[in-house]
Amino acid sequence: MSSGIRFDRVSVAYGRHTVLDALDLTVEPGEVMALLGPSGSGKTTALRAVAGFVRPASGRVFIGERDVTGLPPHRRGVGMVVQQYALFPHMRVEDNVAFGMKAQKVAKAEIPGRVAEALEMTGMASYAKRFPRELSGGQQQRVAIARALAIRPGVLLLDEPLSALDAQLRSGMLAELARLHRELPDVSILYVTHDQVEALTLADQIAVMDRARLQDCGTPQELYRTPRTEFTASFVGNANLLAVTVRGTGAVSFADAELKADTGDAVSGATATLCVRPHLVGLGDGPNALTGRVAEVQWRGATHRLYVEVGGERVKADVRELRKPPALGDEITLHFAPEDAVLLAGGVTDG
Amino acid sequence: MLVHSRKGKWAVWSLFLVLFLPLFALPLLVILAASFSSHWSGAFPSGFTTGHYTAATRGESLQALTTSLVTALAASLLALAAGTWAALAAASLKKGGKRAVDALFLLPVAVPSVVVGLAVLVAFSKPPMILNGTRWIVVLAHAVLVTAFAHQSVSAAIQRLDPAYEQAAASLGARPSYVLWKVKLPLLLPSLNAAAGLCFALSMGELSATMMLYPPDWTPLPVRIYAATDRGSTFTGAALAVVLMAATLLVLLAVSRVRTRASYR
Numbered sequence: 001m002s003s004g005i006r007f008d009r010v011s012v013a014y015g016r017h018t019v020l021d022a023l024d025l026t027v028e029p030g031e032v033m034a035l036l037g038p039s040g041s042g043k044t045t046a047l048r049a050v051a052g053f054v055r056p057a058s059g060r061v062f063i064g065e066r067d068v069t070g071l072p073p074h075r076r077g078v079g080m081v082v083q084q085y086a087l088f089p090h091m092r093v094e095d096n097v098a099f100g101m102k103a104q105k106v107a108k109a110e111i112p113g114r115v116a117e118a119l120e121m122t123g124m125a126s127y128a129k130r131f132p133r134e135l136s137g138g139q140q141q142r143v144a145i146a147r148a149l150a151i152r153p154g155v156l157l158l159d160e161p162l163s164a165l166d167a168q169l170r171s172g173m174l175a176e177l178a179r180l181h182r183e184l185p186d187v188s189i190l191y192v193t194h195d196q197v198e199a200l201t202l203a204d205q206i207a208v209m210d211r212a213r214l215q216d217c218g219t220p221q222e223l224y225r226t227p228r229t230e231f232t233a234s235f236v237g238n239a240n241l242l243a244v245t246v247r248g249t250g251a252v253s254f255a256d257a258e259l260k261a262d263t264g265d266a267v268s269g270a271t272a273t274l275c276v277r278p279h280l281v282g283l284g285d286g287p288n289a290l291t292g293r294v295a296e297v298q299w300r301g302a303t304h305r306l307y308v309e310v311g312g313e314r315v316k317a318d319v320r321e322l323r324k325p326p327a328l329g330d331e332i333t334l335h336f337a338p339e340d341a342v343l344l345a346g347g348v349t350d351g
Numbered sequence: 352m353l354v355h356s357r358k359g360k361w362a363v364w365s366l367f368l369v370l371f372l373p374l375f376a377l378p379l380l381v382i383l384a385a386s387f388s389s390h391w392s393g394a395f396p397s398g399f400t401t402g403h404y405t406a407a408t409r410g411e412s413l414q415a416l417t418t419s420l421v422t423a424l425a426a427s428l429l430a431l432a433a434g435t436w437a438a439l440a441a442a443s444l445k446k447g448g449k450r451a452v453d454a455l456f457l458l459p460v461a462v463p464s465v466v467v468g469l470a471v472l473v474a475f476s477k478p479p480m481i482l483n484g485t486r487w488i489v490v491l492a493h494a495v496l497v498t499a500f501a502h503q504s505v506s507a508a509i510q511r512l513d514p515a516y517e518q519a520a521a522s523l524g525a526r527p528s529y530v531l532w533k534v535k536l537p538l539l540l541p542s543l544n545a546a547a548g549l550c551f552a553l554s555m556g557e558l559s560a561t562m563m564l565y566p567p568d569w570t571p572l573p574v575r576i577y578a579a580t581d582r583g584s585t586f587t588g589a590a591l592a593v594v595l596m597a598a599t600l601l602v603l604l605a606v607s608r609v610r611t612r613a614s615y616r
Contacts, residue, residue, distance in 0.1 A: 051522055073521035074530075080522035086515035090537045099533070100523030144519075151523055 003064025003154035004029040004188050005050055010059035012045050020045045021212040022059065027205070029064075029154075032181055032189040034199035036236070037209035043192045046209070047157050050190060052076050063155055074103075079148030083160040085140045087132035093119070093143050094128040100151035118150040119143075121180065138169045145180070149187075158191045162198060174201050196236050200224065208232045226342050233275040233344065240281070240315050242274040244343075252343065255311020259288045260338040266345055273344040276336050278305065281317035286335030290315060294326045308334055379596075385589035396586075403590035412575060412591060416598060419555055419572040422486075423602075426493035427501075427550035431543060433494070434501030439531070442509045456502040459495050468492055468560030486569035492560045497550040504549065508542030509535075548606040555599045 005027040012020040020042040027033040035043035048054045049061055052073035060069045068076050087096050097115045106114070119125045122142040132140055141161060148156060161177075162170045178201065181189060193199055199206050200220045208216040208223065208231065216223060216232040227233035230241055244252040244259065246266045252259050252274060259274065266272055283306075292310035304325055306317045317334050326332050354363050381395070386403055388396035406412065434456065441452040459467055471492045475482040482488040516538060520530040536543075558573040565574055572595045579588035 051518070053518055053521075072527075073518065074524050074526055076522075077524065078522060080519065082515055082519065084513075084515055086513070086519040088516060088520075088534055088538075090540075099520065099525070103520070103523055103525035103529050103533075147519075147523065157522075 003066075004031070005033075005155055005190060006062040007046065007049070008060040008062065010046070010049055010056045010061055012042075012049060012054050013057045018212050020049070020056075023214055025207055025214060025217065027188050027190055029188055030185050031204045032191060032202055034191045034193060034203035034206045035209055036193060036196060036199040036206050037215075038194055038235070040211075041209040042212040043194075043209045044159055047159050047190055047192045050076075050155070051078055051080050051157055077151070077153055078155045078157055079151060079153035080157040081141070081144045081148050081159065081161045083163045085132070085137075085144045085164075087140055087143055087147070089132050091131075092128070093124065093130050093132070093135070096132065096143060097147045097150050100147065104151065114150055114152075118146040121149065121183065122146040122176070137165055138173060141165065141173065142176075145177075149180075149184070154187065156187050156189045158189060160192055160194070162193075162195075170198075174198060178202055200236070206236070208235060210235070227275060227344070230273055230275070230344060233273075233342070237277055238316070240274075240276045240278060242276065242313060242315070244272055244274045246270045246272055246343075250338075254290070255313070257288075257290055257311075259290075259341070261288075261341040261343055262338070263343055264345075266343060270345070275342045275344055276315075276340060278316040279303075279318040280340040281315065281319075281334050281336045283317070283319050283322075283332065283334060285333050286337075288338060288341070289333050289335045291331060291333045294328055294330045294332060297325050297328065299325070306332075306334075308332060310334075382589045382592050385586055386593045388586060391585065403586050404594075406587060407590040407594050411570075412572075412594075415570050415572045415575045415591075416594060418486075418569055419595065420598065420602075422490055422493055422569075422571055423551045423554035425490045426497060426554045427547050429490070429494040430498040430501045430550045431505075431547050434498045434503075434546065435505045435539075435543060438502050438506035438509055439535075441506060453502075453506070456499050458499070460499040464496055464557070464560040465563065467496055468563035471495065471560070472563050483564075484566045486566060488564050489561060489566075489569055489571065492564055493554045493557055496557060496560060497553045500549050500553065501546045504542055504546040505539065508539050512538060544606060544609055548603050551602055551606070552599055555595065555602075 007023045007025040010020060010023045011018065023042070023046055025033070035046055037043045045054060049056055050063070052068065052071060056069060060067055062068065063076060063078065088099065091099065094115050097118050098111050101111050101114060115128070116125065119128055122145050124139065124142045124146055127135060127139060127143070132143065135143065145161070162173050165173060181187070181202070191199070191202060203220055205217060206220055206223050207214055210231050216227065216229050223232055223236050227236065227239070233239040234241060242254050244254045246263055246268050247253050247258070248268045250260055250263055252261055252263065252272065254274065261274060290308070290310045292308040292315065294306060295309045295314060296307040298305040299321075302321055303318045304322050306319065306326070308315045308317065315334060354360055385391065385396045387399055387401065389398035389400045389402070390396065437452055437456060441449045444452065471488060472483060474480075475488055475491070482491065512535065516534055517530055520534045525533070556573060558577060561571055561574055562577070565571065572591060576588050576591045576595065579591060
């Protein structure tokens, strides 16, 4: 059974505080949609509206063709995995996984087979007799995923599933989730996260949320290479946002420098934002050169991050590890290729 | 207050012993000594005998003990059921409703138990509900008196219960009643157990309301202890008191053993 999710102008408010503002979003059947945003952006609220734990003030939520807006959670048929796992501590792993099937009165003879199958899929088959307290965080999360998959949901909701794990485990689980999705191509997944790497790795589509609103939606490549808003540009990939003035076709001015960039249909004389990824900025002279003073140097192992003061703005540059990093206050020149810059119409607002 | 210096610790310990021993432990020890004695002329009772226990564990005294045990068991089960139900119901209410229910269940604690006893007596002495003169009025009064404690400890536990469990269960397709029986109550079990122990102990020792209500064929042990000391049989009263104490402690011990099995984390 494959079914997508559709938000039709869904608003959620607590008292007079709107936490989700007229969300329109469609998750196609079998697709992984990441809801990406900082905390308080409304992404978890959106997920909880699908699960049925918050009632929208207005708008409809559809799972497949079914309007589930008024349905209680237990009649929605979604699998859900949350950050803190929420495994039932008084049940063994196998009983946790069997819980949904028993609650839905699946034929008794069928349950053990499906429990084994779900545990096999998440690599937890040999832990069936353990209690949750006897498992590590990563193992508990696998059991939680097995428990959600055992009811064979058309829709899987993942609410920051990897946030409680350490960095190494997280990248391992990320690969596991990608594999699970390949093995279960019919399951639509709504994946809430504040981590852009998780979203870029896993998602077919990313919906960027901020301040209760949907800011941007597109494939990871679109959002990363050609962001449409400043928020997206800075939140996904932490881009430099330079306040520039358009100077005719293919040219903008920033501080005292003339820069080449694709200006699209921007009008000459208009203010706009030029968005450049820090890792695409190089050291030394070249096209689109910017000269300024080094304000801060951070060594990150494989790379150095330089903050360079250019015309009153800080430009970030991630360069390959330097033998001799520049000292603070040194005057250095940076450059970037014109095709690596994206011009966003309208001035820099914030972020 | 926590004290960390060595001298300070000694001082606090000795103060604790000076206050604790005479106030808490000594009276109980004296009762224990008196229950084995035949004379009491000096500061302490003397003359060893186990005769009082022979009397205290048979006949009417034994019946009083079973009366007390049955009353306490029935009252604490009733209180637990009512208190848990009310706490669960109140948890799903809005703020105002929850506060009203909490206040209602606090009433029997706020009102002196003599008043509760009198109130129950007056309320159930006229048709259509005549319980006066039956054992049920004692059980009922005890249940009313201890429900407050059951309600309070269960509602505190419900507040601590992570809503994620309930939501995870619901998302797996479990109806609210299934969630209640298979998830919420098992997770609340340690608190229910503690509440049961507390109710039982309180009911075992209840005297003031019981005095106003008990029928002649349903005399709980505290009433007998009171009667014995009232007519001057201190040693018999002491033996009965030790029996009451031991019975209560044994039940509490058994209950706490169940509790350690039921606590999962």
